[in-house]
Amino acid sequence: xxxxxxxxxxxxxxxxxxxxxxxxxxxxxxxxxxxxxxxxxxxxxxxxxxxxxxxxxxxxxxxxxxxxxxxxxxxxxxxxxxxxxxxxxxxxxxxxxxxxxxxxxxxxxxxxxxxxxxxxxxxxxxxxxxxxxxxxxxxxxxxxxxxxxxxxxxxxxxxxxxxxxxxxxxxxxxxxxxxxxxxxxxxxxxxxxxxxxxxxxxxxxxxxxxxxxxxxxxxxxxxxxxxxxxxxxxxxxxxxxxxxxxxxxxxxxxxxxxxxxxxxxxxxxxxxxxxxxxxxxxxxxxxxxxxxxxxxxxxxxxxxxxxxxxxxxxxxxxxxxxxxxxxxxxxxxxxxxxxxxxxxxxxxxxxxxxxxxxxxxxxxxxxxxxxxxxxxxxxxxxxxxxxxxxxxxxxxxxxxxxxxxxxxxxxxxxxxxxxxxxxxxxxxxxxxxxxxxxxxxxxxxxxxxxxxxxxxxxxxxxxxxxxxxxxxxxxxxxxxxxxxxxxxxxxxxxxxxxxxxxxxxxxxx
Amino acid sequence: xxxxxxxxxxxxxxxxxxxxxxxxxxxxxxxxxxxxxxxxxxxxxxxxxxxxxxxxxxxxxxxxxxxxxxxxxxxxxxxxxxxxxxxxxxxxxxxxxxxxxxxxxxxxxxxxxxxxxxxxxxxxxxxxxxxxxxxxxxxxxxxxxxxxxxxxxxxxxxxxxxxxxxxxxxxxxxxxxxxxxxxxxxxxxxxxxxxxxxxxxxxxxxxxxxxxxxxxxxxxxxxxxxxxxxxxxxxx
Numbered sequence: 001x002x003x004x005x006x007x008x009x010x011x012x013x014x015x016x017x018x019x020x021x022x023x024x025x026x027x028x029x030x031x032x033x034x035x036x037x038x039x040x041x042x043x044x045x046x047x048x049x050x051x052x053x054x055x056x057x058x059x060x061x062x063x064x065x066x067x068x069x070x071x072x073x074x075x076x077x078x079x080x081x082x083x084x085x086x087x088x089x090x091x092x093x094x095x096x097x098x099x100x101x102x103x104x105x106x107x108x109x110x111x112x113x114x115x116x117x118x119x120x121x122x123x124x125x126x127x128x129x130x131x132x133x134x135x136x137x138x139x140x141x142x143x144x145x146x147x148x149x150x151x152x153x154x155x156x157x158x159x160x161x162x163x164x165x166x167x168x169x170x171x172x173x174x175x176x177x178x179x180x181x182x183x184x185x186x187x188x189x190x191x192x193x194x195x196x197x198x199x200x201x202x203x204x205x206x207x208x209x210x211x212x213x214x215x216x217x218x219x220x221x222x223x224x225x226x227x228x229x230x231x232x233x234x235x236x237x238x239x240x241x242x243x244x245x246x247x248x249x250x251x252x253x254x255x256x257x258x259x260x261x262x263x264x265x266x267x268x269x270x271x272x273x274x275x276x277x278x279x280x281x282x283x284x285x286x287x288x289x290x291x292x293x294x295x296x297x298x299x300x301x302x303x304x305x306x307x308x309x310x311x312x313x314x315x316x317x318x319x320x321x322x323x324x325x326x327x328x329x330x331x332x333x334x335x336x337x338x339x340x341x342x343x344x345x346x347x348x349x350x351x352x353x354x355x356x357x358x359x360x361x362x363x364x365x366x367x368x369x370x371x372x373x374x375x376x377x378x379x380x381x382x383x384x385x386x387x388x389x390x391x392x393x394x395x396x397x398x399x400x401x402x403x404x405x406x407x408x409x410x411x412x413x414x415x416x417x418x419x420x421x422x423x424x425x426x427x428x429x430x431x432x433x434x435x436x437x438x439x440x441x442x443x444x445x446x447x448x449x450x451x452x453x454x455x456x457x458x459x460x461x462x463x464x465x466x467x468x469x470x471x472x473x474x475x476x477x478x479x480x481x482x483x484x485x486x487x488x489x490x491x492x493x494x495x496x497x498x499x500x501x502x503x504x505x506x507x508x509x
Numbered sequence: 510x511x512x513x514x515x516x517x518x519x520x521x522x523x524x525x526x527x528x529x530x531x532x533x534x535x536x537x538x539x540x541x542x543x544x545x546x547x548x549x550x551x552x553x554x555x556x557x558x559x560x561x562x563x564x565x566x567x568x569x570x571x572x573x574x575x576x577x578x579x580x581x582x583x584x585x586x587x588x589x590x591x592x593x594x595x596x597x598x599x600x601x602x603x604x605x606x607x608x609x610x611x612x613x614x615x616x617x618x619x620x621x622x623x624x625x626x627x628x629x630x631x632x633x634x635x636x637x638x639x640x641x642x643x644x645x646x647x648x649x650x651x652x653x654x655x656x657x658x659x660x661x662x663x664x665x666x667x668x669x670x671x672x673x674x675x676x677x678x679x680x681x682x683x684x685x686x687x688x689x690x691x692x693x694x695x696x697x698x699x700x701x702x703x704x705x706x707x708x709x710x711x712x713x714x715x716x717x718x719x720x721x722x723x724x725x726x727x728x729x730x731x732x733x734x735x736x737x738x739x740x741x742x743x744x745x
Contacts, residue, residue, distance in 0.1 A: 256604060259609050359560070359592065
């Protein structure tokens with residue numbers, strides 16, 4: 001798994017370093033970009049702007065991307081460490097290892113050294129690929145600070161996860177606490193960066209940005225991050241030595257002795273399985289919509305001299321104004337995003353099935369249709385709720401500008417409901433009829449994503465757009481509203497759902 | 510005596526692999542019927558077909574005289590199932606899972622019996638399922654099955670994670686069920702358990718029933734069940 005992460009991260013590093021110079025061909029476009037970034041909401045999102053007087057594409061790259069790479073690498077580390085520590089322990093694998101003539105700390109120590117190697121490798125790969133792309137303003141020292149800042153943040157969070165695994169007795173809590181720490185660091189940094197105070201240094205993510213890669217190339221934050229990681233690792237090992245295998249410092253909470261009335265229904269039960277990701281996505285969609293909405297006032301600055309984005313917006317057929325084109329683009333993009341949890345929701349039925357839990361339900365007098373139907377119903381509900389959260393997010397950051405109305409935002413977002421319906425109905429069809437091929441839904445998703453990006457940059461035949469479930473939806477407020485494609489999309493989706501449910505009723509579990 | 514379960518010529522293929530190759534088996538009302546066979550012989554597959562989880566490739570399965578696949582939902586009100594591999598939802602407590610299964614099963618049950626069996630099996634219902642050991646997970650499902658007042662109990666290796674004390678409790682429970690005239694299909698590896706509990710035995714080998722008989726017939730032959738079981742497999 002880590003190798004997939006590594007490859008993806010390295011490929012993104014190369015791609016971004018290759019693309020950035022083309023996005024910012026001259027001084028004016030770079031200054032335009034920095035002007036956009038140099039406002040409180042963007043600083044809160046991506047960190048402080050630096051190097052204004054000697055701007056290069058490399059600085060813009062680091063400014064825009066370092067924090068996102070760091071977060072991706074931190075997430076990779078949390079998964080990696082949790083899998084090899086608490087998750088292993090919970091499954092009882094550690095017990096077998098401890099029974100062998102190896103020391104109590106062997107697992108922790110090997111996990112520490114493995115994650116150190118993993119993060120240094122990540123850092124060097126990012127540095128190497130950034131250099132290979134030969135970005136203007138790039139150099140060896142800059143690339144190394146860039147990569148190592150990311151890698152060392154990853155290593156620190158690996159050690160924090162290791163510590164969390166010593167404190168809490170379940171993999172779920174271990175990971176939850178690690179992700180919470182990441183969230184807190186991000187928020188502390190946002191707060192510190194806006195107010196220019198100490199909090200930016202307290203937060204590891206904030207500290208990591210202080211390297212000012214490709215500009216001052218300050219190595220000091222990297223050293224501090226390493227020392228912090230070292231201290232956290234020492235504490236984790238100290239606790240590890242003193243606790244029982246399988247136990248944590250904090251005991252698991254007591255739960256309810258009885259199920260609520262709602263949980264005792266198929267829909268309530270399914271809701272219980274899916275609600276965590278449901279609300280997480282609702283919050284995520286709100287945040288994304290809010291952050292994209294926040295730049296609407298500075299759209300002119302943002303676009304100025306940026307040919308690619310300009311082309312993308314103009315590619316939105318018949319764009320009347322820049323704002324309309326931007327809103328239409330956002331509607332499409334957010335709909336694509338929302339389709340991900342809907343597909344996951346339907347696919348979760350198969351996950352339950354593969355884990356062998358579903359047969360216990362099927363052996364009761366609850367029908368297959370009732371269980372599968374509950375998953376489908378929750379996917380449908382999620383489509384509506386997430387669209388609503390997207391509207392709320394967009395409206396929260398745009399209403400003060402007076403540039404868009406609430407009703408426009410509602411129309412732009414909710415017009416995609418039939419496409420979302422079609423996307424999860426495809427998943428219903430696959431899970432019901434061809435469960436082994438259920439992952440092929442992601443091919444359709446990927447295709448829609450490619451059409452979304454390249455359909456605007458290059459002229460592609462209309463039929464290619466129409467093949468995507470999203471391609472037939474009128475892009476409001478730019479395109480004219482037409483109800484026919486929406487009805488057709490809904491009919492196809494309903495058909496797929498009916499066939500999928502019929503499939504579930506007939507096949508082996 | 511009427512037949513509660515009647516399986517005739519049951520075949521089940523997974524692709525080219527033949528899992529069941531003509532299983533014939535009858536379980537009568539009020540009997541404890543042991544279902545024996547080594548791992549991979551087809552015990553669980555037979556039970557899954559019986560429960561309408563898997564669809565039979567050929568043959569007929571009647572439960573209470575009705576088709577086990579077509580009438581599955583209605584039939585399941587009259588039975589309780591304990592799987593061999595118990596996987597539960599880590600985020601639900603044992604108590605919640607018990608209530609869930611009881612409601613989903615749709616059979617009537619007595620709330621006092623729920624407490625009674627929780628105590629009898631020494632199960633803490635407030636713990637999250639992910640913190641339960643294998644034995645405790647098995648207890649959750651066993652309690653939910655035993656609390657249900659149904660006509661048939663389908664138990665697939667229900668005691669593989671239980672300690673000897675609880676194993677004894679389980680045996681007492683099965684005896685009580687038989688005294689009440691309930692039917693039990695018990696798949697097991699534990700010969701001593703089967704000898705104590707079973708009225709009749711079916712032994713499955715490579716997807717076919719190779720022996721079918723009452724415990725009295727078997728003891729009349731002067732053999733223990735274990736000897737009989739092993740004699741079926743010596744040739745392998």
